[in-house]
Amino acid sequence: MATRSESGFGEVSRLRGIVFKYLTFGASLVGILALGVLLAYVFWDALGLESAGTAWYLTYTVTLLAPLLGFLAYARDKPEVTAGAIELVGFTLAGGTLSFAAIIVLIVIAGPGVWVTYFLTVVAPVIGLFLYGQYEREATWVGLAMLGTLVVGPIVGTLGLGAISTVAALLGAPGVYFLSLVVPGAGLAAFLAADRFDASRRVALGVAVGLLVLAIVGVPVVDTVPIVARSVWFAVLVMLGLPVGFAVTNTARQPARRAAFALPAIAIGGFLVGEFVVGAIGATQPSPWLDWQFLTSPTSSLPADAGLYPAVIGSVFLIILVSIFTFVFGVGTAVYLEEYAPSSGLLGTVTRLINVNISNLAGVPSVVYGLLGLGIFVNINIQFGPVVYAGIGAGTVLTAAMTLSLLILPIVVISAQEAVRSVPDSLRQASYGMGATRWQTIRNVVLPRSLPGILTGTILALGRAIGETAPLIMIGAVATKYNPPSGLFDTLTAMPLQIYTWAFLPSEEFRYGVVAAGVVTLLIVLLSMNSVAILVRNKYQQETY
């Protein structure tokens, strides 16, 4: 024994190494498997799969699951087909998310009058100026004018709100959305066709006219479906139709990728065949908690009537505001710290302190941010001379959005800083060498190169914001609300808050049904947001080699 431990030789144990390797491998799977099992349970409960008959499972295994697995096996070692399939699915999900957000913000919350006012005073001028800036690259004033429009536009809009919405009322809601969504959408489609797919001028014009005609021709068809309004049809056509059209065209143009079309074909075809067979043989269907009724009704004390509608609208409204705040301030801070802030001397120490401060802010518990929101937006009363600031209301949309923005801002800043830092310095030097100013370098070199990284980081941080509950409780957001928020200063409820409230109800139907459906809805929203982030990241990785 003594000699062995002295020399150290002969102690090699193959078994110990193998056991350790599999121990580490097992450890890496523990958390993933645990979460997987829990997710399987919650999906099982939310979709009511327990009540489905064997025939239902058999049918869908044969018509949907087996072909899908077959496709996956086929696409495994064909990167082009995989890329095409990811693009098709990703753009569809992204388009779905976009149209969902557009319907909620433009149609449900803002309504045609408010939307058309701010469209005319803010959105249209900014887009116009941007396009002019792309066309006339030497116009120095364009950027400043855009900044000015963003400041002045909302004021003008608020003043002219009454007059413009009266005029808009004459046009009717569908007319407003046709002019403000479908017409610019047609322009965008024509531009994409010409720019990305090298279509001739005539084809591009045909694409634009085709979209307009499709929108109008679709109206009588849509009118036969009672739950889809004309305005919703226009929004979906532009927000979902354009991304899907883009992905389909892009895939169809590359012969190596065309096999990817098998995926949507299998999914849709398998589902339809499955539906038909199940109906024909009369198999017992599952009775899901997560259904159309759940998504369109407010909460209720009866499990069968309970729904998530006000919470879904509240969450989406919240996340759109948070994304605007954090994107502007997060990118601004990151660009300032990386490109402008002095890095040496006394001011350099200040810069370093700010950086340390930001990384520490990212570690502050979310419930403390709730206290911050409570202290500076809700229970406050300060007088600056004649102006009294008494907060912006307990549990209002604006309070919630600003609190959550402060919460995720450090995460957004850190990821944006990394993205800005990863732009090679040689590119900056080249730009300066050609006589560009600092801002021109940032705008034309740094931001375009770092934008994908910034977007990925921002979307992932937004995923955190949409699941946060504690800050919302701290700022006094109400748990039970029967209608969606109607504006910035109305109170709101959000998906995680509703889940929290429901989870304490003792009824089995709530605990294993309604709450499960709420959890699955929240997870699906998160999943579609993250798939957009993955899509952006993939595109970025393709472009950097």
Next chain:
Amino acid sequence: MSNEGRTPDLTRDRGLQTVRESTYKYALAGCAVLSVLTTVGIIGVLFVDAAEFFASPAVTFGEFFTSTRFSPNLEPVSFGIFPLLLGTLLVTFGAALVALPIGLLTAIYLSEYASQRTRSVLKPMLEVLAGVPTVVYGYFALVYITPALNVVIGGVNGALGTQFPTLGLFNGLSASIVVGIMIIPMVSSISEDAMSSVPDSLRQAGYGLGATKFNVSLRIVVPAAISGIASSFILAISRAIGETMAVVLAAGSRPPDIPPTQSAFGLLPYVAPGDLLALYSDSAATMTVAMINIAVSDLSGGSLAYQSLFAIGLTLFVITLAMNVISDAIANRYREEYE
């Protein structure tokens, strides 16, 4: 544009350009100031209301930390934070017991054993663990994990004749498990970064001396990356301390009872391990849970309960901030070592 014949107008738009450059610079600097304002806001808000809380005649600074009863709303009110600290300690300790070994082993696997392909699959999947909203974890603990654990405990008691207590509807054990699962990626990703940045020459030297992969992983890579690993541990624990919604749903709203102390040799007071274990089977409210409960019951400014919110918040903020600063300091030292 062919403008060879033209003399470039070097003075073009100079004034406007200067205005533009400085406008953008100051606008961006304004954005950066927001982060400083956030910090000032947090500290200011916490200190102002906490100061009012301690200034009130009903509470004293000493009582806040030593009193063993926390009941902000029931008369007679008492604001002893000690039971809440105990609850936080219980949940954090349990979570650390789950997350630290699993996270460390995961990091070793990812950095030393996994192939490129396995890593590219496992890493995003691990990130998902941290991406699931915490309220969802709380729901899982309440609805699926606690009943499952009770089945297991019943089985063990039946088979071995042991006397483990069955878990209450709300309990510290299920809270510890879900919080542990959610901080695994924090341990594994930071530790893996630290292990990956250990220079390959150290590993090669180990192999050259005849060490096995097992020896190299445990005796060379882990010690070399120990500061990064320690920093990841501290960060994960700090995250567990601040965790709110999962604990609210899983651990319930009642702080743990202070276990009876026994004394060894008539001198040293200690708590029997069995009594400590029993605490996990019952409700174990933490500092964060107490804050949520106060917020749900009473948010009108000025009341003592409202102000106690900020005193607890300040305690929480100071603890997590201190841990983050320590973790940062350790990580910085390690970064210098291999550069």
